[in-house]
Amino acid sequence: MGLERGYVHVYTGNGKGKTSAALGLGLRAAGAGLRVCMVQFIKGARSSEVGSLAYIPNFVFVPYEKFVADYSKGNAEAAGKCLEYSREIVGSGSYDVVILDEINVAVGFGLVSLEEVLNLIKNKPKNLELVLTGRYAAKELVDLADIVTEMREVKHVFKKGVQARRGIDY
Numbered sequence: 079m080g081l082e083r084g085y086v087h088v089y090t091g092n093g094k095g096k097t098s099a100a101l102g103l104g105l106r107a108a109g110a111g112l113r114v115c116m117v118q119f120i121k122g123a124r125s126s127e128v129g130s131l132a133y134i135p136n137f138v139f140v141p142y143e144k145f146v147a148d149y150s151k152g153n154a155e156a157a158g159k160c161l162e163y164s165r166e167i168v169g170s171g172s173y174d175v176v177i178l179d180e181i182n183v184a185v186g187f188g189l190v191s192l193e194e195v196l197n198l199i200k201n202k203p204k205n206l207e208l209v210l211t212g213r214y215a216a217k218e219l220v221d222l223a224d225i226v227t228e229m230r231e232v233k234h235v236f237k238k239g240v241q242a243r244r245g246i247d248y
């Protein structure tokens with residue numbers, strides 16, 4: 079069982095909910111028996127969903143930290159390896175849904191090249207659903223994707239000085 083045809087999603091914008099939406103999509107897919115992998119770009123982004131995902135056998139979580147061999151070499155090397163790994167799993171046929179969380183931010187910071195991300199999308203297997211999240215999605219990415227949602231910040235308690243809360247924000 080798998081998908082007959084896979085599409086490309088983008089969750090971007092400044093409002094809250096991009097990673098949460100991607101996790102929700104992955105949760106639904108896993109419940110339907112689809113094999114899901116979320117690769118999280120950007121150091122330190124890992125949050126409490128790791129605890130929940132441990133209970134879901136066909137939802138694999140791969141944090142950025144897995145690719146940090148040497149912290150003195152900086153972020154670009156690990157981000158590059160993260161992308162290389164993403165390319166491997168996208169091509170492997172081992173997953174039906176691949177989520178590249180915060181990859182737009184990695185592109186925005188110049189840690190991975192937009193060109194390589196676009197090529198990854200263009201070369202993905204036809205039956206793979208691919209989800210890319212993060213602020214600052216490039217126009218070329220938006221043009222190439224099939225389903226694009228922009229989270230727009232209407233209000234957020236951070237503006238009132240409320241600190242990030244574990245289990246809600248991370």
Ligand code: ATP
Pocket residue numbers: 092093094095096097098099212213229231234236242246247248
């Ligand atoms: P979430 O992980 O809650 O779905 P997100 O993926 O949309 O949020 P990111 O851009 O990845 O948001 O931001 C990382 C952190 O900032 C998270 O803790 C998130 O809850 C919080 N955040 C998201 N949107 C806002 C906002 N508009 N103002 C302040 N903080 C925000």
Ligand code: MG
Pocket residue numbers: 096097098180211212
């Ligand atoms: Mg996020």
